Amino acid sequence: MMKQWMAAVTAVLAFALVASGVRAADVDAFPDIRISYQRHVLPNGLTLLIHEDRKAPIVAVNVWYHVGSKDERPGRTGFAHLFEHLMFNGSENHNDEFFRPLEAAGATKLNGTTWYDRTNYFQNVPTNALDLALWLESDRMGHLLGAIDQARLDEQRAVVLNEKRQAENRPYGKVWETIARATYPAEHPYSWTTIGSAEDLNAATLDDVKDWFREHYGAANAVLVIAGDVDADAVVEKVMHYFGDIPAGPVRQRHQAWVPRMQGEKRMVLQDRVPQTRIFKVWNVPGFCDPQANILGIAAGVLGDGKNSRLYERLVYRDQIATDVNVGLGPFEIASQFMIDVTVKPGGDAAAVEHAIDEELHRFLQDGPTEEELARVRTKTFAQAIRGLERVDGFGGKSAVLAQYEVYCGTPDRYTEELREVREATPLAVRDIARHWLADGRFTLTVEPFPEYRTADTGADRSKLPAVGAPPDLELPPLQRATLSNGLELVLAERHEAPVVQVSLIADAGYAADAGIKAGTARLTLDMLDEGAGDDDALALSARIERLGAQLSAGSNLDTSFVNLNALKARLAPSLDLFADVLLRPRFAEADLERLRQLLLAAIQQEKAEPYGIASRLYPALIYGAGHAYANPRSGTGTEDSVRAITLDDVKRFYARWLRPDTSTLLVVGDTTLEEIVPLLESRLGAWSAPDEPPPRKQLDHVELPATSRVFLVNRSGAEQSLILATHLAPPLSDPDDLAMQLANAVIGGNFVSRLNMNLREAKGWSYGAFSSISGAKAQRPFIAYAPVQADKTVESMREIRRELEAVRGKAPLQQEEIDFARNSLVRSLPGENETVGDIAGSYTTILVHGLADDYWNDYADRIGGLTPAAVNEAARRLLQPQALTWVVVGDLARIEQPIRALGWGEVSVLDADGARLR
Known part of the structure; x- marks a missing residue:
């Protein structure tokens, strides 16, 4: 399948091959592969898809709700995304962070996302934690409203507003709102972005968000996919147990296809803090399930996918007037967008770049693709399909493919039709469809009556979370x-x-x-x-x-x-x-x-x-x-x-x-x-030989920590956020206390419910996320605590970061409960982090580079399980040296410099972006 979007939507994968127009050698390389599944509709309307994949002891639990930002209305934008955040803050029978029991159970690849047409929640869990995941997902589907109060709404509103600020603070961050407004009429549901406006978010009331849940989050508006090491019959029984008593929800009115074709060319110039000029060309085209969109995806692949694509070859290789080219299809439900974006070479001529884009597009619309170009696109698609069989997760894995096509097209099998369309496409057909939709009407920025449902008489025990049980052992293949x-x-x-x-x-x-x-x-x-x-x-x-x-x-x-x-x-x-x-x-x-x-x-x-x-x-x-x-x-x-x-x-x-x-x-x-x-x-x-000179050595001398803190400021005028980074050197990965230090870091800032993130994001609402890390290195490695924060809370955030680090060494050492949670998260996530051959290669690369034992990862659970709180706290005291922190703060110095100097945390220097001292 060729439909893809440059920003980040769930990847659409192809899983079948029929050899029409494909050579025999290709048939051997790309066998006929399909995602097997069972489809059930519960009496309450919940659609259940089950796929069995026995290669690893993990299960993907993936819930898609057929609701997104297009279901909002003007003046109430951003609700779908805001509600996604609220869904992670606790439900009536688990009034705590959603991530907490899952991370402790070893969940991986867990998140939730909102887009124009859908909201999804997903996680991979060890097989022993399936009941836990189903309990949690069903509790927030059917038992949420009692857990939402004003304080929780205000907290997550602040988090979302910080997310919006963070996105808009990035280079090209204002492009997507500009494109949405310029390419769709005001009444079209794609004319606003998913994150919504700050005014609408601030105006949202508690009744508003509760009404949103009642209108959109019924069982009949959801698709649940269970994929992995499961027995399908047992899954049906479990899902009925946990979800069967959840109401269907009200009858939904669905948007019909609405492709607002533009005429002529509309142009706009947007000025922003960006290092290079970037040209965006956008056309409105048919929606996700329309075969024409699929063929336009082929055109996108020919024009801009890979070094041998037409635009990349012309602009980056031959003319060398651009540094990056992206061509893609944003496959949305009721209309899609075809987009070309090109980054102009620094100091280059944007007009010349646009002229070259138009020349290549005109040539393509005149002649269409060659057979060789179609073969390249098919080959790349099928290679991706085979690799996709390794994954069951919600980040584009098999569970996501099944859910996406069921939600958008009403059947998980639509992808097989798409592949047939790709397989049977001819250069003439691709040319004609591309010519029909792309020859005119572009914007250039230089940036579904329902059956009656019933609920089950009984349901799951909501008084406590299901027990996770013993985690599966990690058994990586021997070396x-x-x-x-x-x-x-x-x-x-x-x-x-x-x-x-x-x-x-x-x-x-x-x-x-x-x-x-x-x-x-x-x-x-x-x-x-x-x-x-x-x-x-x-x-x-x-x-x-x-x-x-x-x-x-x-x-x-x-x-x-x-x-x-x-x-x-x-x-x-x-x-x-x-x-x-x-x-x-x-x-x-x-x-x-x-x-x-x-x-x-x-x-x-x-x-x-x-x-x-x-x-x-x-x-x-x-x-x-x-x-x-x-x-x-x-x-x-x-x-x-x-x-x-x-x-x-x-x-x-x-x-x-x-x-x-x-x-x-x-x-x-x-x-x-x-x-x-x-x-x-x-x-x-075998004939590759070493040179005569001895192997070179690197200068990796030990570096002493500074006696006092130092602060370095970098100006970014007008910035709505400040980036705070606090760092000092820590022992190398080979240190005997490394596992204890990693465990301590997980508690401090290494996961979602860590101390830093719960403070700055959840309690204070000053940041979209605050974390810490200790990277791997042969010599001393950096310990880093960092957070992008709203500009007016820069100094307060610095104080909180230092206070959290000092507390670990002093009045608030790491507690048994925190350590157990972090330990469970690290150990139980290992199967999910070693699913593909690439994952396993990454794990074994760590062993080989750092001289660790071959059984390092297979014995990891036992070794980290033997660490006592005393040992972890002692390692934390070795790790954390708050008095020796080097602070780097990037923000608007007109607002933050003097308050930071007033902290009295040692010498304060102002640097430019190259590190030169300005004062």
């Missing part, structure tokens, strides 16, 4: 080892549930290898690996990847550089040829260097336009000091001066010095064996 003839260590974890293989070359390099050379070299070098290799230039290599249905990436993090391949088993051998070309035979062309240099410079500008990006660029040098291998910007982008100075010789030198078999490990996870994979790898990588 097997071999060594290639050149000494390269091979580590294999077999996983045969899906026909995919993940191959990861892990090199001891990373951003830390930039110490003493030009910052950004590691990132730029690894970026260049897949920009041409062997006989293929960048576009030919990209086309080769797409033909194989493979995924290939190269990059770095702090301590390591990597080359990753995710291959379909049926095409493993040619995919390994591709991997070897990229790893051993990169082309390193001067033209690619110059193009990627401009993209990296643009990325630096993007970072410097976003508050957290600014802070993350500055804090490493402040806490590590000049010369330390970890002192460069955290993203590895370097500085504008250093990136401009990087030469092709610098790139080649870094590659030869740091990517070598004697300091690298090859990790393979997936559908293969040592007997199969070793010969395949030996024939391709």
